Amino acid sequence: MNYELIGITVLWVFLYGYLIVASIDFGAGFFAYYAKLTKQDHVVNKLISRYLSPVWEVTNVFFVFFFVGLVGFFPDAAYYFGQSLLVPGSIAIILIAIRGSFYAFENYGSKKSHLFMFLYGATGLFIPAALSTALTISEGGFIEETETGVHLLTGELLRSPYSWSVVFLAIVSVLYISAAFLSFYAKKAGDTAAFQFMRKLALFWSTPTIIASLTTFIAMSQHNSRHFENMLDLWWMFGISVAFFLGALWLIYSERRLGLAFIFVMFQFFFAFFGYGAGHLPYLLEPFITISDSVTNDTMGLALIIAFIAGLCLLVPSLILLMKMFLFDAEYVKGKK
Amino acid sequence: MFEADSVLLSRLLTSLTLMFHAIFATLGVGIPLMISIAELIGIRKKDSHYTLLAQRWARGYVILVAVGVVTGTAIGLQLSLLWPSFMQFAGNVISLPLFLETFAFFFEAIFLGAYLYTWDRFNKPIYHWLLSLPVVIGGGLSAFFITTVNAFMNTPDGFDLTNGEITSINPMEAMFNPATPTKVFHVLTSSYLTAAAILATIAALAILRKRGNAYHRKALKLTMVVTFIFAILTAVAGDLSAKHLAEHQPEKLAAAEWHFETEESADLVVFGTLDENNEVQNAIRIPNMLSFLAFGDFNAEVQGLEEINEGEQPPLIIHYFFDLMVSLGMYALGVSFLFLALWKLKRFNPFNKWVLWLVVLNGPFAMLAIEFGWLLAEVGRQPWIMRGFMTVAEAATTSPNVAWMLLLFIGLYVVLGFTVVRVLRKLFKDNPAELELEQKYPNVTKSGVDA
Numbered sequence: 001m002n003y004e005l006i007g008i009t010v011l012w013v014f015l016y017g018y019l020i021v022a023s024i025d026f027g028a029g030f031f032a033y034y035a036k037l038t039k040q041d042h043v044v045n046k047l048i049s050r051y052l053s054p055v056w057e058v059t060n061v062f063f064v065f066f067f068v069g070l071v072g073f074f075p076d077a078a079y080y081f082g083q084s085l086l087v088p089g090s091i092a093i094i095l096i097a098i099r100g101s102f103y104a105f106e107n108y109g110s111k112k113s114h115l116f117m118f119l120y121g122a123t124g125l126f127i128p129a130a131l132s133t134a135l136t137i138s139e140g141g142f143i144e145e146t147e148t149g150v151h152l153l154t155g156e157l158l159r160s161p162y163s164w165s166v167v168f169l170a171i172v173s174v175l176y177i178s179a180a181f182l183s184f185y186a187k188k189a190g191d192t193a194a195f196q197f198m199r200k201l202a203l204f205w206s207t208p209t210i211i212a213s214l215t216t217f218i219a220m221s222q223h224n225s226r227h228f229e230n231m232l233d234l235w236w237m238f239g240i241s242v243a244f245f246l247g248a249l250w251l252i253y254s255e256r257r258l259g260l261a262f263i264f265v266m267f268q269f270f271f272a273f274f275g276y277g278a279g280h281l282p283y284l285l286e287p288f289i290t291i292s293d294s295v296t297n298d299t300m301g302l303a304l305i306i307a308f309i310a311g312l313c314l315l316v317p318s319l320i321l322l323m324k325m326f327l328f329d330a331e332y333v334k335g336k337k
Numbered sequence: 338m339f340e341a342d343s344v345l346l347s348r349l350l351t352s353l354t355l356m357f358h359a360i361f362a363t364l365g366v367g368i369p370l371m372i373s374i375a376e377l378i379g380i381r382k383k384d385s386h387y388t389l390l391a392q393r394w395a396r397g398y399v400i401l402v403a404v405g406v407v408t409g410t411a412i413g414l415q416l417s418l419l420w421p422s423f424m425q426f427a428g429n430v431i432s433l434p435l436f437l438e439t440f441a442f443f444f445e446a447i448f449l450g451a452y453l454y455t456w457d458r459f460n461k462p463i464y465h466w467l468l469s470l471p472v473v474i475g476g477g478l479s480a481f482f483i484t485t486v487n488a489f490m491n492t493p494d495g496f497d498l499t500n501g502e503i504t505s506i507n508p509m510e511a512m513f514n515p516a517t518p519t520k521v522f523h524v525l526t527s528s529y530l531t532a533a534a535i536l537a538t539i540a541a542l543a544i545l546r547k548r549g550n551a552y553h554r555k556a557l558k559l560t561m562v563v564t565f566i567f568a569i570l571t572a573v574a575g576d577l578s579a580k581h582l583a584e585h586q587p588e589k590l591a592a593a594e595w596h597f598e599t600e601e602s603a604d605l606v607v608f609g610t611l612d613e614n615n616e617v618q619n620a621i622r623i624p625n626m627l628s629f630l631a632f633g634d635f636n637a638e639v640q641g642l643e644e645i646n647e648g649e650q651p652p653l654i655i656h657y658f659f660d661l662m663v664s665l666g667m668y669a670l671g672v673s674f675l676f677l678a679l680w681k682l683k684r685f686n687p688f689n690k691w692v693l694w695l696v697v698l699n700g701p702f703a704m705l706a707i708e709f710g711w712l713l714a715e716v717g718r719q720p721w722i723m724r725g726f727m728t729v730a731e732a733a734t735t736s737p738n739v740a741w742m743l744l745l746f747i748g749l750y751v752v753l754g755f756t757v758v759r760v761l762r763k764l765f766k767d768n769p770a771e772l773e774l775e776q777k778y779p780n781v782t783k784s785g786v787d788a
Binding site for chain 2: 055057058060061063067069072073075076078079080081082083085086090091092093094096097098099100101103104148149150151296297299300303304307308311319322325326
């Protein structure tokens with residue numbers, strides 16, 4: 001396998017990892033605020049903060065890893081994405097900054113604040129919307145290159161049905177993934193009230209998620225037929241994705257095997273995300289960057305892959321340790337430690 | 338303001354983010370070491386005062402680290418957003434340390450979560466202490482990797498340039514470029530120094546306010562010992578940095594020293610002003626000292642600014658940054674030495690009101706020194722973004738929207754800055770150490786040892 005394929009696979013895996021862990025985090029913030037508004041915070045907020053407190057920083061690293069890796073493996077991407085994404089990128093940074101720091105202020109500070117909770121909840125929905133812009137513009141048609149440089153065509157972006165369907169999909173899947181995970185976590189904690197609360201939300205958000213997936217598919221066929229054709233060739237990946245969706249839905253509905261249900265949800269997004277990504281190739285940013293012409297030179301490619309393997313040897317055991325301590329330790333989950 | 342060009346605005350926005358981030362990054366690297374030391378002493382001496390110290394420092398640290406993480410994410414993304422051409426060009430050579438830095442950050446993040454939530458989870462307290470080591474190491478490694486990137490921008494190495502194309506890349510050589518050793522040494526020692534000095538400020542204030550008890554006295558002694566050790570090491574690192582500059586970036590040293598003509602036995606110029614003919618006025622001159630500082634020889638020849646093309650000379654204002662950084666560093670060394678001397682010579686009282694006030698000032702001073710040091714390092718390599726290869730003007734984004742982003746980020750940092758101070762004050766004011774000690778360790782004697 002050549003460096004560009006290894007590189008893009010590594011990056012895509014990390015982006016997928018971010019999609020899952022960040023969704024749990026973003027959705028949890030929204031649910032926590034929603035529970036507070038509807039005066040049900042006593043039901044779920046303890047559960048949510050018990051999961052989030054030790055891991056929120058790790059979530060953030062997945063994202064940093066992705067964009068640093070992208071620049072590392074594909075330096076040209078820094079130029080085109082950097083030139084065109086200044087405004088949405090800066091807005092995303094500011095939202096992430098507000099969210100991360102106010103989470104810490106709320107949870108480790110001394111006083112619970114309504115404003116902090118609100119900021120935490122609201123940013124959880126705006127961040128996926130801002131970040132999904134990067135994926136949208138990678139489809140082409142939203143930036144132009146002139147003598148003065150690369151520019152984002154903001155008007156085109158705001159008028160495009162495709163960009164709005166991506167935003168919608170991003171938000172509803174965040175809520176769906178998060179609710180599915182928190183149902184599992186609540187069940188594990190033996191917290192029936194919290195489980196029923198989260199289960200209802202998971203079932204509720206499953207419908208818009210599947211509808212948004214379909215509309216995004218249709219909007220894609222209008223916007224970028226090449227990518228759409230490629231995705232049709234990979235129809236089986238999307239078929240598997242839908243099958244996992246139905247499986248997860250059935251398990252959550254019948255209140256059985258919630259751990260397996262969440263794994264199904266992960267597979268649902270895994271297949272859809274990788275089908276989408278594979279169809280995107282060979283372009284990283286259509287029509288300016290393909291993966292082969294923008295890849296870093298061989299020496300750096302090799303160095304990055306060695307660094308990556310060495311890093312994984314350090315990371316995987318540490319992550320397993322963390323999960324054992326906080327995710328799969330029944331006593332901790334129940335709040336006894 | 339909105340007519341100003343993207344280059345200037347990009348520079349302003351980047352410096353704003355970096356200067357704000359530097360506060361939290363410095364404490365983020367330094368405080369874990371202090372926490373780890375305090376916890377270990379607590380375990381070894383069975384002294385609950387030190388354990389409580391570690392716990393309380395850790396609690397404040399999480400708040401600071403959160404702001405450090407989000408501003409670090411900001412600068413990481415801003416590099417590509419504001420300097421796309423630079424990242425495209427340099428990305429080929431320096432992605433390795435950037436990539437490794439995120440691994441170090443990952444490692445630190447994982448164990449920080451584990452450390453904070455397992456205080457009472459192990460039968461043997463030493464196991465919990467072990468969890469602090471990856472946090473200390475991860476923080477140090479992050480600083481190391483990211484500093485190598487900055488060192489590369491000062492002394493690019495590890496590649497050849499043929500007809501504008503980068504060839505024969507050596508990632509390790511780029512990472513371990515000539516500026517790396519002195520820069521990393523200086524960054525690490527000054528971070529540990531500053532973190533200890535800030536914690537000493539807090540302890541000294543507590544003693545001044547409440548006449549202090551054993552807990553605060555122990556905190557002050559511990560932090561002053563660490564301040565002193567790292568003040569010495571920082572001074573050594575600073576001296577090595579000056580020698581490095583003399584050899585590899587003479588224009589930065591010459592501008593910092595207002596050294597215009599190449600000459601042997603060069604004088605060191607301390608403070609002063611410049612008149613319209615660039616003649617130095619009102620300065621203290623130390624004969625031959627610059628030659629000694631640069632080459633370890635009082636008679637050595639030091640290159641002057643006249644040998645540098647006019648368009649490639651750094652701004653002369655960096656002289657003040659240099660002098661302020663050095664003076665404040667000397668202050669830290671002096672104050673910590675004074676405190677330790679009074680403490681060891683049993684006849685005197687190191688907790689004297691005047692000494693304590695000097696200690697209180699030392700924390701903010703050390704942080705200012707960090708900012709002046711970075712200003713010197715960064716402004717001192719103008720007009721280059723990559724010395725000798727790419728100017729700042731060639732690297733900046735062409736986007737017309739930088740001014741708006743600058744305003745947005747100013748707003749963000751103002752809000753974050755105020756809130757973080759408020760949250761920290763509340764966190765510790767509502768729950769003073771004495772109260773917590775009584776609640777957590779009711780069987781503790783006055784000296785702190787468990788009864």
